[in-house]
Amino acid sequence: MAIVDDHPIVIEGLKNLLAAQPDLEITGSFTTGTEFLVFLKDHVVDVVLLDITLPDISGIELCKEIRMMAPQTFVLALSNHNERSMIFQMLHNGASGYLLKNASANELINSIHEALEGKVTFSNSIREIMSMPHLTEFREKPAITKRELEILKLIAQGETTAGMAESLFLSKLTIETHRRNLLQKFAVKNVAQLISIATQQGIVP
Amino acid sequence: MAIVDDHPIVIEGLKNLLAAQPDLEITGSFTTGTEFLVFLKDHVVDVVLLDITLPDISGIELCKEIRMMAPQTFVLALSNHNERSMIFQMLHNGASGYLLKNASANELINSIHEALEGKVTFSNSIREIMSMPHLTEFREKPAITKRELEILKLIAQGETTAGMAESLFLSKLTIETHRRNLLQKFAVKNVAQLISIATQQGIVP
């Protein structure tokens, strides 16, 4: 099995926790997604523990690529993110499970064994989050497109519709449509509320 | 030394990394703040590696309490948060340093040694963040009156000038003046930027 995580401390911890398991041998650990993809080209990996926040590419994207390159490799997401959308995105991209980093050693080892058997598993806290749809996140993050995100950030910086139209070489009518969609997706009345909520949710820095 | 972190994996990793250091003996590891405070009552701890996000209380608060209870105990923050405000809050509360969790083993060990000597240390990435301040964070918080704060919050909630005038029993021309003063005090072009910056500065929740 392999580990992909940009925190050396976490890698050490995992190695240590799994050292006691004779059937789980760690064949490689990586701090970037590309490093692992290179490794995967000429090595067989049964299961990979995959962090979602990586320096080069998102774990969500990486998961998809891994599954395309090596469908026999099971992917277990290991992350601090407990947003439902993250979990579902990972599963959608072929992950075999999702563990929070605060999982106990037992949870971790069990999940790896289950993943190796082809089962889909979650750490306990994730199960809770998945079963309680709206308590953990009273407001779901809306699905927002790349262009919309771009516009959203510019709005937060104080750019006006006309200014954005000019700098993005678009009609200002187009920008207005994006604006409208943002307001509608976030279910808010005006930009003030839009920026307020987007910032709270960490979508805008 | 002691470790407070809600991730068992991280605790394992740290134990492992520090096992090779004969002068650093780990006398306790804890997953909650209160557990550690109890331990601290009848144990001497030279240095504690402290996570900021804990299940019970914030590491920032905990740091303050530790320093009050045991001033001879050095606190090293260990976190994923790379916001300048976090770093400064920790230092303000008496931390001896701040490490990102993606720090290398060497950085970690060096920092612990330096902390033990009473020095203030940071991991490399934190040093960068601290030396290259973001433009928005340079901005000092403008002096804002009670009424203005009230209006600011209502704006962030999506209230319009007319709506606020009605709910506060004021002329809408008055609200417009407050609005204008807010824009002027924050030196911004429009509400979008106003809310963006006010939220970043924690003025609006």
Next chain:
DNA sequence: CTTCCTCTACTGGTTTTCTGGTATATTTAC
């Protein structure tokens, strides 16, 4: 290949915000 999504763009309007000024009670602070 067809359906769905995203990005693009338009018409024609209403509402709200923003920008100049100006001005007067009422607190607050020294």
Next chain:
DNA sequence: GTAAATATACCAGAAAACCAGTAGAGGAAG
């Protein structure tokens, strides 16, 4: 008790945002 800051209020016009509806081009996914 006086000066400064704060909260209140007005006028008028320009600029920007918001609303409702429509629609084609292009890409992704099934």
